[in-house]
Amino acid sequence: MQTVAKLIDTSLCIGCKACEVACQQWNDQEYTLGTFQNTYQTMPDLAPNFWNLIKFRETEIGGAQSWLMTKYQCMHCADAGCIKACPSPGAIVQLGNGIVDFNRDNCIGCGYCITGCPFDVPRLSPKTKKVYKCSLCSDRVAVGLEPACIKTCPTNCLTFGSRTDLQFLAAKRAEELRADGFAGAGVYDGPGVGGTNVLYVLKHAGRPEEYGLPKDPTIPWTVSLWKGPLKWLGNTVFIGGILTALFHFVKFGPKEEHHRG
Amino acid sequence: MDKRVERFSAPERLTHWLVALCYLYAALSGLALWSRAMWWLAPVTGGGENLRAWHPVAGAVFAVVLAVQFRRWAAQMKIDADDRRWLAASPRYAMHDETGVPESGRFNAGQKMLFWLQSSSAVVLFATGIVLWFPESMPRAARLASILLHPLAAVASMGGIIVHIYMTTIVVQGALHAMTRGYVSQAWARSHHAKWYRQLSDR
Numbered sequence: 001m002q003t004v005a006k007l008i009d010t011s012l013c014i015g016c017k018a019c020e021v022a023c024q025q026w027n028d029q030e031y032t033l034g035t036f037q038n039t040y041q042t043m044p045d046l047a048p049n050f051w052n053l054i055k056f057r058e059t060e061i062g063g064a065q066s067w068l069m070t071k072y073q074c075m076h077c078a079d080a081g082c083i084k085a086c087p088s089p090g091a092i093v094q095l096g097n098g099i100v101d102f103n104r105d106n107c108i109g110c111g112y113c114i115t116g117c118p119f120d121v122p123r124l125s126p127k128t129k130k131v132y133k134c135s136l137c138s139d140r141v142a143v144g145l146e147p148a149c150i151k152t153c154p155t156n157c158l159t160f161g162s163r164t165d166l167q168f169l170a171a172k173r174a175e176e177l178r179a180d181g182f183a184g185a186g187v188y189d190g191p192g193v194g195g196t197n198v199l200y201v202l203k204h205a206g207r208p209e210e211y212g213l214p215k216d217p218t219i220p221w222t223v224s225l226w227k228g229p230l231k232w233l234g235n236t237v238f239i240g241g242i243l244t245a246l247f248h249f250v251k252f253g254p255k256e257e258h259h260r261g
Numbered sequence: 262m263d264k265r266v267e268r269f270s271a272p273e274r275l276t277h278w279l280v281a282l283c284y285l286y287a288a289l290s291g292l293a294l295w296s297r298a299m300w301w302l303a304p305v306t307g308g309g310e311n312l313r314a315w316h317p318v319a320g321a322v323f324a325v326v327l328a329v330q331f332r333r334w335a336a337q338m339k340i341d342a343d344d345r346r347w348l349a350a351s352p353r354y355a356m357h358d359e360t361g362v363p364e365s366g367r368f369n370a371g372q373k374m375l376f377w378l379q380s381s382s383a384v385v386l387f388a389t390g391i392v393l394w395f396p397e398s399m400p401r402a403a404r405l406a407s408i409l410l411h412p413l414a415a416v417a418s419m420g421g422i423i424v425h426i427y428m429t430t431i432v433v434q435g436a437l438h439a440m441t442r443g444y445v446s447q448a449w450a451r452s453h454h455a456k457w458y459r460q461l462s463d464r
């Protein structure tokens with residue numbers, strides 16, 4: 001099965017938020033009214049019932065005023081921190097096509113995945129005590145449809161397809177942008193997490209923080225230490241402790257009462 | 262018949278077993294999350310969703326009752342010069358060769374070390390456990406630290422508990438009886454805690 005991906009060409013995003021609406025509609029989620037913040041930021045943040053956010057940033061880059069609109073959702077990492085952290089078998093599954101999907105029947109609501117995710121994506125619902133995030137419309141993709149956000153995007157900012165094809169397309173778009181005078185244009189695809197299945201074309205690829213994207217995302221080191229060396233240390237202590245006790249019992253056995261002068 | 266000596270009062274025994282009960286549940290439910298190989302403990306401790314809800318509650322009760330136990334025992338747990346010599350001689354103690362092992366007071370130096378190990382790891386378990394309990398309302402840095410330190414403290418604590426259970430149920434015959442029924446024989450007291458026994462008989 002080939003790995004699917006989504007390409008977000010931020011240079012073409014007009015911030016219309018049609019993708020936010022399409023996501024809510026397809027996933028049958030209620031609309032929660034935000035508060036007006038005097039900017040083009042409509043919704044404040046991702047939420048258990050809101051999986052696709054357009055981040056609006058007003059910045060100055062190279063002396064030029066920039067309005068950056070960035071679609072934000074689960075990145076469907078190849079080396080996914082959420083899966084690494086999750087203790088409950090089957091609560092997070094990585095499909096053959098690369099989609100990272102939550103299976104809420106198996107989720108115990110511990111929130112470990114939130115801490116493991118380098119992109120701060122999963123959200124815990126206080127009501128259901130389960131986590132939620134973008135599924136890359138795994139239900140639509142399974143029957144040959146493209147994700148709802150992609151279907152609805154009016155500007156071709158979003159493209160869906162095989163990851164290999166989209167990598168090629170992304171590199172081409174970045175080159176076009178460089179030819180147009182955006183010398184810093186490039187592709188953002190998370191090599192630190194084995195590559196993400198959501199690819200970005202950024203005009204200022206060297207400064208992803210300006211877009212609200214983490215610079216050089218990797219699985220947090222405390223999470224790697226916890227799931228790696230600490231597991232070995234712990235298992236050595238547990239098994240070693242029990243074996244030592246067993247050895248001691250066989251060799252020395254219980255203490256006899258003794259009498260001192 | 263040998264005369265009886267009271268070793269642990271009823272309140273001491275009650276706190277100890279309350280701590281032990283909460284600890285047992287916290288440890289088993291925690292181990293279910295520790296690794297996939299231990300996930301079979303999840304149905305044993307109530308199922309994934311329930312253990313996620315109950316583990317911190319059992320942990321919190323454990324911490325509160327342990328604090329009571331700490332207040333009661335801390336003064337008796339100070340490590341003195343004899344204890345330091347006891348620790349130096351502890352390999353011989355483990356091999357049942359008591360030459361050069363100083364006499365112990367009410368608690369021997371090994372028990373004192375266990376007391377301080379459990380008390381300090383409980384502080385870490387409690388502080389980091391609260392963070393893991395409410396991940397949505399905790400800063401990311403605190404969660405990243407807690408996800409590592411909580412199981413680390415649990416490993417230290419459970420390592421100590423393995424030794425503790427082995428010593429008190431198998432190696433030192435009569436120790437378990439002291440904690441269940443509260444008393445020991447004079448011979449037992451003289452044999453295992455000679456300094457304490459003398460203090461008692463001097464009174």
Ligand code: HEM
Nearest residue numbers: 287288291294313316317320321386387390393394412415
């Ligand atoms: C002192 C109060 C404690 C609190 C508030 C607390 C809280 C928590 C919370 C919230 C979790 C996350 C999952 C869940 O909710 O089940 C957790 C995991 C865990 N707890 Fe505790 N806990 C406490 C004490 C203990 C004790 C006494 C032990 C055993 C020695 C323990 C061992 C563990 C382990 C092994 C894990 C899993 C760590 C991993 O996934 O690697 N906890 N604890």
Ligand code: SF4
Nearest residue numbers: 074075077081082117
């Ligand atoms: S972005 Fe976060 S939630 Fe999505 S796959 Fe990566 S680690 Fe998991």
Ligand code: SF4
Nearest residue numbers: 086107108110111113
């Ligand atoms: S909240 Fe659910 S999906 Fe996330 S780590 Fe815990 S069990 Fe896994």
